[in-house]
Amino acid sequence: MTATPRSTSRPRRVWVIAAVSTAVALAIGLAFRPGPSTLPPEATGDAELAATVRELAGPDRKALLAVVVTPDGTRTATIGAQPNTRFEIGSVSKAFTGLLLADSIERGEVTPDTRLGELLELGDAPAADVTLAQLATHTSGLPRLPIDLSTILSSTWFALTTANPYGEDLDQLLEQARSASLDTPKGTYSNLGFELLGAALGSAAGTSYADLLEERITGPMGLDSTSPVSDAAELGDRDLLGETAGGRTAAAWTGTAIGPAGGIRSDTEDLARFAERLADGSAPGIEALDPQAAFGDREIGWAWITDRKAIDGEDLVWHNGATGGFASFVGVVPATGTTVVLVSATQESVDAAGVALLEQIGAAR
Amino acid sequence: MIEILIPAVVALVVAWVLALQVVHAWSTGRWAATERYRLVVDAVDSIVILALVRALAAPVGVWSWAWVLAVAIVGFGLAGAALRWNTLPWHAPKPKRTLDEHGATVETAVEPRTRGRQVLSGIYAVVGAAIVALCW
Numbered sequence: 383m384t385a386t387p388r389s390t391s392r393p394r395r396v397w398v399i400a401a402v403s404t405a406v407a408l409a410i411g412l413a414f415r416p417g418p419s420t421l422p423p424e425a426t427g428d429a430e431l432a433a434t435v436r437e438l439a440g441p442d443r444k445a446l447l448a449v450v451v452t453p454d455g456t457r458t459a460t461i462g463a464q465p466n467t468r469f470e471i472g473s474v475s476k477a478f479t480g481l482l483l484a485d486s487i488e489r490g491e492v493t494p495d496t497r498l499g500e501l502l503e504l505g506d507a508p509a510a511d512v513t514l515a516q517l518a519t520h521t522s523g524l525p526r527l528p529i530d531l532s533t534i535l536s537s538t539w540f541a542l543t544t545a546n547p548y549g550e551d552l553d554q555l556l557e558q559a560r561s562a563s564l565d566t567p568k569g570t571y572s573n574l575g576f577e578l579l580g581a582a583l584g585s586a587a588g589t590s591y592a593d594l595l596e597e598r599i600t601g602p603m604g605l606d607s608t609s610p611v612s613d614a615a616e617l618g619d620r621d622l623l624g625e626t627a628g629g630r631t632a633a634a635w636t637g638t639a640i641g642p643a644g645g646i647r648s649d650t651e652d653l654a655r656f657a658e659r660l661a662d663g664s665a666p667g668i669e670a671l672d673p674q675a676a677f678g679d680r681e682i683g684w685a686w687i688t689d690r691k692a693i694d695g696e697d698l699v700w701h702n703g704a705t706g707g708f709a710s711f712v713g714v715v716p717a718t719g720t721t722v723v724l725v726s727a728t729q730e731s732v733d734a735a736g737v738a739l740l741e742q743i744g745a746a747r
Numbered sequence: 748m749i750e751i752l753i754p755a756v757v758a759l760v761v762a763w764v765l766a767l768q769v770v771h772a773w774s775t776g777r778w779a780a781t782e783r784y785r786l787v788v789d790a791v792d793s794i795v796i797l798a799l800v801r802a803l804a805a806p807v808g809v810w811s812w813a814w815v816l817a818v819a820i821v822g823f824g825l826a827g828a829a830l831r832w833n834t835l836p837w838h839a840p841k842p843k844r845t846l847d848e849h850g851a852t853v854e855t856a857v858e859p860r861t862r863g864r865q866v867l868s869g870i871y872a873v874v875g876a877a878i879v880a881l882c883w
Contacts, residue, residue: 400826407822412817416801442807541803628805630883676755 395554405669416628418728425461427650432459434742435724439735444625444707446725447650451661452720458648462727465687466619468607468647469725470635471710472703475610475646476576478599479591480685480701481667482583482642483518485598488669491586495531498559501582517572517579518684519675523564524575530561537701538704544632546614548640552581556637568588569678575644576685577643597680599666603659604706608648610641621647624707632729634706644705648725648734652714657721657741660714671699671714702733711736720745757804761796765820768793772827779831782839786828787868791875793821798845802882838864 421441425432435448445462447469458465486492492501492514499510509524516522527533540547550558555577562574584591592610600608609619614636625631635645648656659665673681673688681688685701692698693715700713710725711732722739724732750830768789771780780786797817800806806814847853 397831399821399830403821403826403829405821407825408815408819410822411818414801414818415815416811417807429752542878556819626799626805627807630802630805 386506397674418442418625418629418730419462419629421446421461425567426465427459428457429459431457432461433736436461436619437738438738438742439724439726439732440730441729443726443728445622445734447653447723447725448739449657449721450653450721450723451654451657452743452745453718456627456654456658457648458654463622464620465650466607466620468649469727470622470624470644470705470708470712471646471648471653471706471725472635473573473644474703474712475644476644476655476685476702476703477701477712478595478608478646479576479580479583479642480518480670480683481599481665482591482595483514483579483684484582484679486586486667487627488667492583494674496582496586498578498582501585502556502559503554504556504559507562507715508564509559509562509610512564512575512578514579514582515674517582519682520571520575520677521568521675522572522575523566523568524562524570524572524578525566526570526572526574528562528574530558533558534717538705544626544630546633546635546637546706548635548645549637550639552638555581557639569676576643577634579642581639583642588694592638595646602666602739604655605648605652608646608652608656610638610645611636611647612638612641612645615703620649622727624705624729626707627728627730629728632705634707635694635705644703645693647745649709653723653725656713657723661719661721671716693737693745696745698737698740702731702736704729712731713740715740715745718745723729754804754810755865757800761800763816764792764796764814765824768824769820769827771833772824780828780835782864783832783835783837784864784868786832788829788872790821791871793824795875795878798879798882809816837861837868871882 395462421436421443431450435446439446443531448459449517450457475693494515496514498512504510512522529665536547559578567617580591584594587594614634617634623631637645671683671686672683674683677687686699687701689698696715698713698715703710707729708727709729709732712723713736714721724736725734769787770778836859838861840857840859842854843857845853846868
């Protein structure tokens, strides 16, 4: 008696090879499965705050820093890094630039209506007629980023490789401004606009944006570790590299031009001092938080966005940020002298966690 | 809406590319690959699209496990390609069809361009490997 032939026409060897190949591929897939790092269990600073923000922001992050300032005092927590580790704060840099604008206005150096062309060599380019107020409230008509081949290529290259998509110097920034049109709808969030605003404020004071920021904003507040980084070579051991939401290490965002819009780094200790000065209203240029214009269904000051009655009936003034490997949020409830700062070394928004933290600590009380 | 539409379109494209690879490699019918060049193109396309999705879309959560499953499917397809490899020529051009004076179809064999397909396959694989390296 012979065995019944198998119904399949493929020999057993074929299926073994297929199974082995699939298993090897599965192992490779598991090894390279996209996803962020997980926060380590250790934290420095306030253990209760660390546990709270770990829950609110989620554990899938490389590192996380948190600052809470209330009338009762200041609490900080740093997870996955040290309190003096410098994180990229992304577009929270614009909030610093807003303070700088308010301070420059107060000094009489510029006015909200000062035209960009009075401070930067823009010739008869359309951008020369844009005012500082328009730049600070995203109503200039400038695009989010320069619309040219170089920017498109560098953005694509960044997306593929996680390289720094910026890096322009001031001359390149001015060249971009000269060729920019103003036909973008008012209210379009513009990195280019804030790059120009920072450069213009530096020019008005006869110095660079970085030096002016140190002299008038970070220096007086004692923020010794807070500064824009113009070149990757300036980065040191304390400068953390963040990761994308998918877990790829992202290059640091550096460049002279990007500084005022998103190139500043800071650490937990400095951000705590910053938050304290925001909470008690003593930060230089604090008038920047006052609303100046409508911004969609919100209001906007010099960079700072106001959500009316957002935290248990009280106004929330905030800014957020994101770079290739970081996400950030700073929220102030001026009525109660409360500030929250969150910065994540994984590019996954912390906005909702920041708002939730404000609500949880009873920021409106 | 756009938050749903984009992942859905990406998922469909990936599914289509992977399905082509597996069917070309494993099918014995009309969808079966008839030349090695097709196997190379399918394999490179599958690997590159998964690398691009990992880099650009950063699938996390459930989607990250779908990505792992997709990698396993590519492995299954590669096994089929490897098993079929020795039985296929580099190039299997379709015969040229013409009509004779009576209107009947006449098929004429076309000389395969083996060397050209080998070079093309090599270039395709190198470019694919470069894209994958960039995405890592």
